[in-house]
Amino acid sequence: MIDDGNKKGIFTIPKEIAVEKQILSTEDQNGKMAMRFYPVWCHNLNQTALQTQKWQLRYFKNLSE
Secondary structure, three states, X not given: XXXXXXXXXXXXXXXXHHHHOOOOOOOOOOOOOOOOOOOOOOOXXXXXXXXXXXXXXXXXEXXXX
């Protein structure tokens, strides 16, 4: 859940995608120690953050309205 003042939203990332993106650990790989999430209202991101935001937004529900 993201709560940023009057902006709210939630990321719901399926387990399969979290494994594919190496967020979660498996027997064959270590997961991430930390993860950044970029809701739709994040702008002026660097190229790496933009790429991350692009795939994350498929799993983001904006609850601000």
